[in-house]
Amino acid sequence: MTIVRPYGDTTGDGMVQLSFTLPIPHDKRAEGAAIQLANKMGMDPALLVHAKPMGDGFTFFVVYGKVSHLVDTDKVQVVERDYPLLSAKEVNATIKRRLRRRLNVVGACIGTDAHTVGIDAILNLKGIAGEKGLEYYSELSVTNMGAQVSVPDLVETARERKADAVLVSQVVTQRDAHLQNTRAMSAAFREALPTGKRPLLIVGGPRFDELMAGELGVDRIFSRGTTPREVASYLVHALTGSSS
Amino acid sequence: MASKLDLDPRVVRTARRLAAKAGQPVVDLARSHTTVSVERAVLRLAGVHGADSDGIPWVNRLVDAVRADVGLGHGVAVPVFHAMRSTGVDDITVLAQKAAAGAVRFDVPTSKSELSAARRAARARTNGGLKIVDQRRRERDRLIKRLGDPKQRPWIYLIVATGDIYEDIPQAQAAARAGADVIAVIRSTGQSLLDYVPEGATREGFAGTYATQENFRLMRAALDETSKELGRYVRLTNYASGLCMPEIAALAGMERLDMMLNDSMYGILFRDINPIRTFVDQRFSRQVHARAGIIINTGEDNYLTTADAVEAAHTVTVSQLLNEFFAHEAGLEDWQLGLGHAFEINPELPESFRLELAHALLARELFPDAPLKWMPPTKHMTGDVFRGNLLDGFFNLVGALTGQGILLVGMMTEAVVTPWLSDRDIALQNVRYVLTGAGKLHEDFVPAPGGFIQQRAHSVLDEAVSLLGKIVDQSLLDAIAEGTFGIMKRPADRGKGLDGVARHEDDYYNPVTLALEGEA
Numbered sequence: 001m002t003i004v005r006p007y008g009d010t011t012g013d014g015m016v017q018l019s020f021t022l023p024i025p026h027d028k029r030a031e032g033a034a035i036q037l038a039n040k041m042g043m044d045p046a047l048l049v050h051a052k053p054m055g056d057g058f059t060f061f062v063v064y065g066k067v068s069h070l071v072d073t074d075k076v077q078v079v080e081r082d083y084p085l086l087s088a089k090e091v092n093a094t095i096k097r098r099l100r101r102r103l104n105v106v107g108a109c110i111g112t113d114a115h116t117v118g119i120d121a122i123l124n125l126k127g128i129a130g131e132k133g134l135e136y137y138s139e140l141s142v143t144n145m146g147a148q149v150s151v152p153d154l155v156e157t158a159r160e161r162k163a164d165a166v167l168v169s170q171v172v173t174q175r176d177a178h179l180q181n182t183r184a185m186s187a188a189f190r191e192a193l194p195t196g197k198r199p200l201l202i203v204g205g206p207r208f209d210e211l212m213a214g215e216l217g218v219d220r221i222f223s224r225g226t227t228p229r230e231v232a233s234y235l236v237h238a239l240t241g242s243s244s
Numbered sequence: 245m246a247s248k249l250d251l252d253p254r255v256v257r258t259a260r261r262l263a264a265k266a267g268q269p270v271v272d273l274a275r276s277h278t279t280v281s282v283e284r285a286v287l288r289l290a291g292v293h294g295a296d297s298d299g300i301p302w303v304n305r306l307v308d309a310v311r312a313d314v315g316l317g318h319g320v321a322v323p324v325f326h327a328m329r330s331t332g333v334d335d336i337t338v339l340a341q342k343a344a345a346g347a348v349r350f351d352v353p354t355s356k357s358e359l360s361a362a363r364r365a366a367r368a369r370t371n372g373g374l375k376i377v378d379q380r381r382r383e384r385d386r387l388i389k390r391l392g393d394p395k396q397r398p399w400i401y402l403i404v405a406t407g408d409i410y411e412d413i414p415q416a417q418a419a420a421r422a423g424a425d426v427i428a429v430i431r432s433t434g435q436s437l438l439d440y441v442p443e444g445a446t447r448e449g450f451a452g453t454y455a456t457q458e459n460f461r462l463m464r465a466a467l468d469e470t471s472k473e474l475g476r477y478v479r480l481t482n483y484a485s486g487l488c489m490p491e492i493a494a495l496a497g498m499e500r501l502d503m504m505l506n507d508s509m510y511g512i513l514f515r516d517i518n519p520i521r522t523f524v525d526q527r528f529s530r531q532v533h534a535r536a537g538i539i540i541n542t543g544e545d546n547y548l549t550t551a552d553a554v555e556a557a558h559t560v561t562v563s564q565l566l567n568e569f570f571a572h573e574a575g576l577e578d579w580q581l582g583l584g585h586a587f588e589i590n591p592e593l594p595e596s597f598r599l600e601l602a603h604a605l606l607a608r609e610l611f612p613d614a615p616l617k618w619m620p621p622t623k624h625m626t627g628d629v630f631r632g633n634l635l636d637g638f639f640n641l642v643g644a645l646t647g648q649g650i651l652l653v654g655m656m657t658e659a660v661v662t663p664w665l666s667d668r669d670i671a672l673q674n675v676r677y678v679l680t681g682a683g684k685l686h687e688d689f690v691p692a693p694g695g696f697i698q699q700r701a702h703s704v705l706d707e708a709v710s711l712l713g714k715i716v717d718q719s720l721l722d723a724i725a726e727g728t729f730g731i732m733k734r735p736a737d738r739g740k741g742l743d744g745v746a747r748h749e750d751d752y753y754n755p756v757t758l759a760l761e762g763e764a
Binding site (some may be wrong): 011019020021039052054055056060115116117120121126127128130132135144214 | 340418424432433434437441450451513514515516549622624625664665666669670732
């Protein structure tokens with residue numbers, strides 16, 4: 001069967017639950033407004049089961065109700081990530097198995113950019129959004145060069161540390177500095193190292209377009225909201241040629 | 245609270261003795277070094293304020309100028325106040341501006357009378373800063389006397405973090421009205437690694453709001469209003485951590501913050517800040533907190549987010565004992581020690597709740613006079629908000645059963661979104677239910693003698709003692725280098741901020757440290 005509806009306690013009953021806040025004080029009108037919202041969202045009948053004032057001028061609601069929508073599972077479109085998202089344990093195990101040594105990562109903010117927020121969120125143990133940074137992964141050896149690193153220094157350190165991957169963060173975008181810096185960086189690596197010896201080049205920052213990797217001469221671009229686990233999973237995928 | 249765990253007082257004494265032995269070499273290190281941030285804190289207390297047009301504070305420019313001429317090892321107080329006398333400038337911020345322009349040459353006077361004149365002038369000015377800190381402390385005491393402390397223990401601690409101080413203020417006031425006793429303003433991601441303190445009121449931060457003197461002042465003033473309205477003193481918390489820990493502590497003292505996150509090892513382990521830099525900055529910042537009557541919160545909860553909360557339970561105890569030793573050494577009293585710990589055991593583990601109880605009770609009985617900061621589950625919060633709310637309820641129950649002093653309110657939407665208004669309301673309802681229904685259950689709750697909880701507490705304490713023994717044998721810096729805490733390896737000659745550390749010269753002079761140590 002490809003057509004389904006939500007299930008409360010009987011097949012086909014279409015029951016869902018919903019909670020939300022409206023910025024109005026709690027009274028009869030507020031409760032009516034909550035039901036109106038639920039109706040507009042397709043819940044009919046909508047049953048207001050809980051309403052509670054919060055602070056000055058806000059009310060919290062819980063609504064149960066029936067929706068008439070049908071869902072066709074055959075028509076679901078999913079954008080597949082081209083690499084699997086791995087747990088820290090899986091990342092470490094795969095590196096151990098495939099590489100038989102630690103994977104070397106060098107990270108930096110290049111140019112005049114002093115915003116280490118991005119690179120630190122990805123690299124520092126502290127991490128971001130409840131996920132630990134790459135330093136947490138026992139099989140990743142991480143060198144965080146910090147802010148305002150020059151491209152020659154970055155290339156030199158990458159060579160010294162035998163970097164498998166270089167992560168560059170760019171937050172400042174004034175006069176397209178992030179694009180120019182990235183191009184300069186990828187050109188320097190191409191010049192300094194032959195293909196095959198060149199580390200995987202990854203840039204990240206809130207204003208990058210993820211589709212511009214080819215144009216900027218890097219292997220991958222990560223945009224806003226990227227977490228360390230995604231980066232670690234990608235590294236494993238790209239550098240160990242493994243899908244698990 | 246009467247003893248419930250039947251801990252052997254000899255083992256407890258051994259643990260404390262070992263912590264002191266492990267910590268003493270670090271104290272010696274801290275007493276024989278200074279850092280750029282300690283020196284900048286001295287200048288802030290002496291009255292340097294403001295920043296240049298690029299936003300670099302004048303204290304940074306002044307310390308850099310002194311350092312370029314005579315190094316850091318003499319302390320900046322003497323070269324700066326000697327230059328004030330020799331150039332005839334009497335506004336210290338003006339001197340900083342001139343120094344930044346290269347118009348002042350610093351040196352350490354060789355004549356005895358010039359040296360003592362410079363020291364006298366420095367002492368007079370920094371004592372002015374300390375006087376402000378003392379006034380703020382008296383002000384707090386007066387307000388608490390007039391308005392009162394929260395009626396219940398634990399105090400309810402809530403976080404706000406919008407990035408914009410002018411958004412934070414109404415949120416903090418709303419949280420206080422909804423029941424929060426302590427408001428913490430989370431800092432912008434990355435501030436801990438800035439080697440300067442930003443200036444002024446700030447409206448943009450990343451996942452938090454910059455800690456600045458002006459932001460401190462604005463928020464404290466707003467909470468004073470709310471405190472009067474509510475008839476209880478609402479406390480304000482920020483972070484004395486990262487590269488500018490001593491300066492932030494000084495600013496907190498001058499703006500009457502009430503609690504500061506201030507862990508002896510957090511920056512080393514989780515921010516890769518150089519260990520020596522951290523320990524030097526730590527000692528100074530704790531001395532300032534002691535003077536300012538600020539309650540510190542330590543960060544042991546963080547170890548449990550990286551290491552396993554059962555296997556690593558004893559590392560929390562070890563760190564608490566070290567934090568206690570360093571705090572006492574810096575002059576903090578027991579009532580100022582919000583030693584941290586957390587409810588982070590995997591809920592799938594059989595007996596997880598009994599283990600949590602054992603660990604929380606152990607902390608309570610080891611540190612009977614410290615308020616203790618009890619931190620909610622984060623690692624095992626999954627996005628299943630219903631289960632998360634239940635877990636938070638059990639966390640609250642442990643808090644009530646074990647007499648915790650400060651309870652950071654857990655959010656069922658941890659790891660999902662930054663808390664919504666309704667999340668906070670549901671979380672506070674959870675806390676209120678537990679504290680109203682079971683707030684005094686600790687009077688009846690006595691673990692069975694020789695039972696699971698007692699045994700677990702004893703074995704964690706034993707493991708802590710044996711780890712402390714190992715640390716004493718190899719030195720604390722080596723233990724940190726080898727990854728004993730929170731599994732991060734941090735060698736003493738690496739990490740951020742090392743270039744801002746200097747060994748004291750024989751004539752090192754710091755009027756603030758002398759005053760805080762009661763020698764001047």
